Amino acid sequence: MTGTPDVQPKISLRGVTKSFPDREGSGAFTALHDIDIDVAPGEFVTIVGPSGCGKTTLLDLVGGLTEPTSGELRIDGRPITGPGLDRGIVFQQYALFPWRTAQGNVEFGLEAKGVGRRERARRAREVLALVGLAAFADRYPHELSGGMKQRVAIARSLAYEPEVLLMDEPFAALDAQTREQLQVELRSIWQRLSTTVLFITHGIEEAIFLGQRVLIMTSRPGQIKESVAVDLGEVDTTTDVRSSPDFVAHRHRIWESLHDEVLRSTVLAGGPTGTEATR
Numbered sequence: 001m002t003g004t005p006d007v008q009p010k011i012s013l014r015g016v017t018k019s020f021p022d023r024e025g026s027g028a029f030t031a032l033h034d035i036d037i038d039v040a041p042g043e044f045v046t047i048v049g050p051s052g053c054g055k056t057t058l059l060d061l062v063g064g065l066t067e068p069t070s071g072e073l074r075i076d077g078r079p080i081t082g083p084g085l086d087r088g089i090v091f092q093q094y095a096l097f098p099w100r101t102a103q104g105n106v107e108f109g110l111e112a113k114g115v116g117r118r119e120r121a122r123r124a125r126e127v128l129a130l131v132g133l134a135a136f137a138d139r140y141p142h143e144l145s146g147g148m149k150q151r152v153a154i155a156r157s158l159a160y161e162p163e164v165l166l167m168d169e170p171f172a173a174l175d176a177q178t179r180e181q182l183q184v185e186l187r188s189i190w191q192r193l194s195t196t197v198l199f200i201t202h203g204i205e206e207a208i209f210l211g212q213r214v215l216i217m218t219s220r221p222g223q224i225k226e227s228v229a230v231d232l233g234e235v236d237t238t239t240d241v242r243s244s245p246d247f248v249a250h251r252h253r254i255w256e257s258l259h260d261e262v263l264r265s266t267v268l269a270g271g272p273t274g275t276e277a278t279r
């Protein structure tokens, strides 16, 4: 099991297994097997694992988008029975409404929550400012860069103040500089709002920079192999923190653990796949 034992966890998974019917339809294919995870309130947990090990499946389960084959998932001790406004989800693809402005996209979740028009507009402006887009509120998605669109997607999730933010490789499609900039912004937003975050990534450095704890998953069927606490001390994001001895040591430790799994998944797949997970 992973987590802090003495606080009631914000997110808790016990014995979670998820199977899908196999291609022939005659049996089942196990994507996740017997997962136990505890995430403390306000904790930022990142998850890395080889390609196809079930990371997205895990996040979908916490998001209530699918149901486990067996096991239990809880938020604040209550079983997860479906999607809810207590959880905001940010996907790799921006999933913005093209016919709505940035402001209109951010207001969307608030409409669903029944927030009045003036309050919606106020809150949307506030979170757009939080992600550095105050001057772009009236722009449509096609007028925004990839990084800006992903900022709008994050602002939309933050607008209705979810207690939990679920992020599935949200920066994967961005260029390296924009990605690093958004990592810094997300880190400071999280520090200010103390939202509980579960963040999936292929990048070891991203996992270390953002996470207080990195969960390493095994190759298929996905299980939690290790939970690595990240302690970088006081991080000055204006310096090249990724070159610090502590950061490099964490990177090496996680790389070694993950590399074994990537090799295993390559053998299982019968070819050279999954190497992206060792970046």
Ligand SMILES: Nc1ncnc2c1ncn2[C@@H]1O[C@H](COP(=O)(O)OP(=O)(O)OP(=O)(O)O)[C@@H](O)[C@H]1O
Binding pocket: 020, 021, 031, 049, 050, 051, 052, 053, 054, 055, 056, 057, 058
């Ligand atoms: N709806 C589904 N039906 C059948 N199989 C599925 C379904 N969803 C996922 N899978 C399978 O479950 C396994 C885990 O998929 P998942 O997308 O969760 O992995 P992942 O770790 O997020 O992969 P990646 O890192 O490449 O994004 C894969 O083998 C995938 O093909």
